[in-house]
Amino acid sequence: MECSCGCLINSELAKKVKSKMLKDDILFEIAECFKIFGDSTRIKIIYALKLSELCVNDLAFITNSTQSAISHQLRILKQAKLVKAKKIGKVVYYSLKDNHVIKLFEIGREHVEEL
């Protein structure tokens, strides 16, 4: 028995596939990226920002959420480099950082609509 899985049929194949796997930390980062998109509130924020640059209170209004909840989520989105912020007076305007965010959203949307 060659591999730890105990599956005799595919042991050679399994070793080959294992050797071709991306590094764990890369796969972890990819999962972390998707995790950001995997929350209703954050997806709503992303979609709203796809339509327009918006301030925190407007985002709260648009998403039927509270200012606090949105602010917490915006911090997460900012840390993930998905949105950027611009402060004018006491108002902070948020917008999507780049088109990659929109691209990812659209592919996800397509996938859902095809099911």
Place this chain on the structure above:
Amino acid sequence: MECSCGCLINSELAKKVKSKMLKDDILFEIAECFKIFGDSTRIKIIYALKLSELCVNDLAFITNSTQSAISHQLRILKQAKLVKAKKIGKVVYYSLKDNHVIKLFEIGREHVEEL
């Protein structure tokens, strides 16, 4: 004060954006889709299956995980229609359901590698 957010500057904009938002249930489904990709173990499974059709034990070996953990995650992936299963004898072979899964994975990977 027109909108519940109390933000006078953007109240008209906010109402306009809100009217253009996708339905909550659509956005929820999109988030749910991304959520599936947002776990290290599942991403490892998806990447491994991108390389080859594999049985449960091989997947456990390749991902350094247990048979039980992988089986649980495969059930989630199957329910989400991301993988399909084919039983031959006592071995169950899993593979990706379609190229959309690969496409989503690749866009996520690109995004991570650009950061």
Place this chain on the structure above:
DNA sequence: TCCTTATATGAATAATTGCTCATATATTAA
């Protein structure tokens, strides 16, 4: 200065979730 508005944030809570462990089912071999 005092008040209001806009945003941020720490703590607490409730809900979700991924894993482990034990066990069940199914198939094949002896």
Place this chain on the structure above:
DNA sequence: TTAATATATGAGCAATTATTCATATAAGGA
């Protein structure tokens, strides 16, 4: 039939997480 192998699954647990609440900070207006 009995044993071994491959997979599935329910219960319990630990960790994560999204929200709420209270409060802090910051800016503008009276």
